[in-house]
Amino acid sequence: MSKVVGIDLGTTNSLVAYMEDGQPQVIPGLSGTSAVPSIVSFDPDGSPDQVVVGEAAKKHLISGSDRTIYSVKRLMGKGIEEVQADLKYLPFQLSGKAQEIIRVHVGEKHYTPPEISAIILSELKQRAEAHLKAPVEQAVITVPAYFNDSQRQATKDAGKIAGLEVLRIVNEPTAASLAYGLQKKKEGRIVVYDLGGGTFDVSILKIRKGIFEVLATNGDTHLGGDDIDQCLMLFLLREIQQQHGRNLMDHPEALQELRLLSEKVKRQLSSEDSAAISLTLAEQKIDYHREITREEFEGLIHNLVERTLTPCRQALEDANLKPEEIDEVILVGGSTRIPLIKNKVSDLFKQTPHSELNPDDVVALGAAIQADILAGSITDMLLLDVTPLSLGMETMGGVVNRFIPRNTTIPTSAKEAFTTFEDGQQSVSIHVVQGERELVKDCRSLAQFNLCGIDPLPAGMPRIEVIFLIDANGILNVSAKDLRSGKAQSIEVKPTYGLSDEETEKMISSSIEHAREDMEERMLIESRNEADTVLRHAAKGLRHGTTLLDPAERKLIEQSMSDLKKAIEGSDHSLIREKLSSLDGATQKLAELLMDQSVQVALKDKKLSDS
């Protein structure tokens, strides 16, 4: 049976984990590091064939800043109008119409955020397959708890495009609580404060006899380490402008360098009281040096940290709890290493927060546990999560009729009855929104549902019951029934931000095509490498064993070698394989002779490792 893995698809880093002997494990890469930087770098022409991911892509952040995509999670399920504030700092180009999916431009091509996330997911999938030595086709993927329906759907689409069946979308703080619960075996009320690279979540849970019940969740899907970096970057940008009279805003590469520098300084200030900053840009004639203290840095980020506390207070209120009633606070996400954040959290909840679990791994570990629950291996743990945002629909005058309030345990559903207003009307349109505000314009549009093919009847006669169901992934499913006939009513769905089913299908098939091309490419490289090694060994063998062979045998080996050399120059890996095996056959006798003589074991070594 193929393994179900757990994936933490992060803004900055992504990880894949699985369960082994009842314990979750993060799968390391070849270099031994477990995190894959969530960065994708394309060729200058933007073609998907030469894409690199992770550490390899990180190298291109500055030199290839216009084709190296980072923090794509912040674009998932969003429209261009929602990311305006970020646009001026991003070195790559985005486009899109209002209320439609964003396109990322790379050279001649453009990609949607789910396609770019899919590239990261494929990398994790391959990593897991290499480690587990088995195909990986199913996964649990985590998302911020405060992700809305479109963002969740976009994540699910990304999984599909990467060739993964997404068994479940799990909220990051709740996943963390599973890992925590498995390790600590404690019961009570816990708060998970999760500040990642791009998003902030807070969840309050009650753990009782293996049931992890989320009481309330809140957050900000656009607040994280990236914003802290940006905050420091803007400060440095202003200072450089004052001192050198140069605005680096129009220099994407310089800006990128400054952003990376800011990130480094931020990390340093978590453990040290001050950090040296120096930036030399020969091209811009900038030579900038300064020292920054932790205190100065904290002054800069103070407002950002405060912004995380409002959702915490709201979650407490929604859970109907006081800070004193919380038994433990758990910190998740790399940004919680910042001392100011630890202090603020401990002030608010009146206790020292826990951070003994590695805040970088814990979400992926939790995803692996959930994967094991779904696979049926763990039966004593159960997660009862909630929907983070209220769901409603547009009514007269642009007012929202809310039918599922936030913090409702999922799965949940609501029924609404619809009819027609005109004689013979055959379709009714329902606009579904998510959010806490009273007016449609202040909420987020999810989709337009069109009840169509209604029997033409006098106004008010048709009776259609629509069921809005939020599944365990936090994703909305809508179905409708004609109450008169009892038949299912057909619905056309137009998602506001996101991909239609046909678009996703197209991407899946093209990604499979690419996967095939990728595979061909890899097999060619591997066969060439092997041919090189075998040729080297054969040449060596010939030199040492030249007196042992008769001329005909010698001739045959030389011929086989030159055939293989010719094959390497082409791009047909099966031809290379074929020539490889004829050379193998031709050198068999030589190898035996050499072995008998114990003169040289080079060939033998090669043979053994080959078999």
Add this chain to the structure above:
Amino acid sequence: MESELKTDTGKTLTTRSCWSCKIEMGDLFFCPSCKALQAYAEKTDYFRCFGLERHLQMDPEKLEETFHDLSRKFHPDFYQRKSQEEQQISLENAAILNKAYRILKDPMKRAAYLIGLAEGGQEIPAEAPADLFEEIFALQEGLEEVKALTPEKSDLKLTLFTNLKNTMEKLQSRQKEALREIEAFFPQWDMLVPPEKDQSFTTQQMDCLQKMKKILSQQAYLERMIKNIRSAIGGR
């Protein structure tokens, strides 16, 4: 072992057949023969979802325990590898159970739901408590003034906000009072619930419900006012 479970009310009320193997069975969650999960019977009310009579007094901890036990039976996590049909039933049952718990765990919502059952599910209209007319009048004025605020009058803003916050606290303590008032009716209602009957309501019962309804109407009004204040002074 699951086939030994009692019915959701603890008694067998109806017989129905298993959707999967079609054998006749009681009102059970799992078919005794093929073990398939069964859907909640149509029009199962939230009390019965929890295997409860229509009583209003409830032990929150016991309710939570039942909720967790039933979640273990229904949650889609445990049906991932079962048939499409069973997955769908698990999803629907879990959705009903979650909604039921949300209503039953809140005494106000619980009472309102019961009134809805008796009256056919209309929403309870909001009604201003008569003794609060003066405060409400002042509050309306205060809200209007906040709307009319201009950036220059920031000192006025502070006073207005303080006033609104004070009113809000007053309304909130009034809400707590309303909760105590309505809970005072719960034992009275529970005495009126005949142990075996379920569908029809007696005049005495309707009378008791009407009294609770009045409190709930006022409660709905208070809720709306508090929401208005919240949106006026910012925050959700």
